[in-house]
Amino acid sequence: MLRQALLVASRSGGVRKLVETAPLTRGVVHRFVAGESVDDALRATEKLTGEGLLVTLDVLGEDTLDAGQAEATVKAYVELLDRLAGAGLGTRAEASLKLTALGQAFDEDLALENARRICTAARQASTTVTLDMEDHTTVDSTLRIVHELRRDFPDTGVAIQAYLRRSEEYCAELAYEESRVRLCKGAYAAPEDVAFADKDEVNKSYVRCMKVLMAGKGYPMLATHDPRLIDIAGALAVLNEREPESFEYQMLYGIRPQEQRRLAGQGAQMRVYVAYGQEWYGYFMRRLAERPANLGFFLRSLASK
Numbered sequence: 001m002l003r004q005a006l007l008v009a010s011r012s013g014g015v016r017k018l019v020e021t022a023p024l025t026r027g028v029v030h031r032f033v034a035g036e037s038v039d040d041a042l043r044a045t046e047k048l049t050g051e052g053l054l055v056t057l058d059v060l061g062e063d064t065l066d067a068g069q070a071e072a073t074v075k076a077y078v079e080l081l082d083r084l085a086g087a088g089l090g091t092r093a094e095a096s097l098k099l100t101a102l103g104q105a106f107d108e109d110l111a112l113e114n115a116r117r118i119c120t121a122a123r124q125a126s127t128t129v130t131l132d133m134e135d136h137t138t139v140d141s142t143l144r145i146v147h148e149l150r151r152d153f154p155d156t157g158v159a160i161q162a163y164l165r166r167s168e169e170y171c172a173e174l175a176y177e178e179s180r181v182r183l184c185k186g187a188y189a190a191p192e193d194v195a196f197a198d199k200d201e202v203n204k205s206y207v208r209c210m211k212v213l214m215a216g217k218g219y220p221m222l223a224t225h226d227p228r229l230i231d232i233a234g235a236l237a238v239l240n241e242r243e244p245e246s247f248e249y250q251m252l253y254g255i256r257p258q259e260q261r262r263l264a265g266q267g268a269q270m271r272v273y274v275a276y277g278q279e280w281y282g283y284f285m286r287r288l289a290e291r292p293a294n295l296g297f298f299l300r301s302l303a304s305k
């Protein structure tokens, strides 16, 4: 219930204003968001990569209905990728994209063209791009776009959400050579005929998907903070005789940082998803929805002022 309410609020203009202008919001937001500028993102990336972690960078923003805004997002990614290349970070940091920030909601061809420009900049920076998966209405379009992008950029990754009833089928289709697939649980509100609502069902689906990806020929990117799923991932790696460099773990910036370092210390590839920029509202609200304790922390910090 609370999760659903927060996810609905994540799309409400009124709540957005209230949260964005609350005096202490920023302090709490900074637990999950690296900062507002590309300099902040570079600083966080240098720190994390210096500790042996890999990074994927997300320029915050989503759901645009404006071609000018989509163009601004492309430019922000190109600047980021140039800066990564300049700092020699291209082999340790890649980019994560939300296609709705590139125009997907009103012009799929424009979103594809914009994504292509970002993939070109990524290639010049010796790195890759992964497409985030957004709400269920965008799944077919995102899969079409990744299929097109992979003609020229076969290393383009895509996220699959285990809460989708069709997720195992998507994983089977995507488990081919070179195919980079990020498996996550899913962070958006979705109807029951499309997605499992029950946590246990989602976890079981995650395990089924992970089995398909780890047994397949592609490059699985296991995005979860869930200790049980991380243990199962380790067992599947042994079972499938996977070398540590043939798959990776992924976690979000600010969540279970010690576990991130523990896995990297054991020789696993561990990538941290670092989001930055001014459009942090939707991202932040999804982090609150994932964990009620975060909401309590947030509300207490507002009340204490």
Ligand code: FDA
Pocket: 131, 132, 133, 134, 159, 161, 184, 185, 186, 187, 188, 223, 224, 225, 226, 227, 250, 251, 252, 255, 256, 272, 273, 286, 287, 288, 290, 291, 294
């Ligand atoms: P779960 O939510 O069960 O959490 C397991 C444990 O992790 C919790 O008990 C807690 O300890 C910790 N934890 C999890 N979330 C926390 C939080 N917000 N604050 C504090 N602790 C927390 N989703 C999507 O729909 N599309 C996408 O493209 C992506 N991309 C993506 C990339 C990466 C790298 C990650 C890690 C996640 C995503 N997600 C995503 C989000 C994902 O779908 C999911 O909502 C979150 O990862 C939380 O799910 P867990 O698997 O961590 O399990």
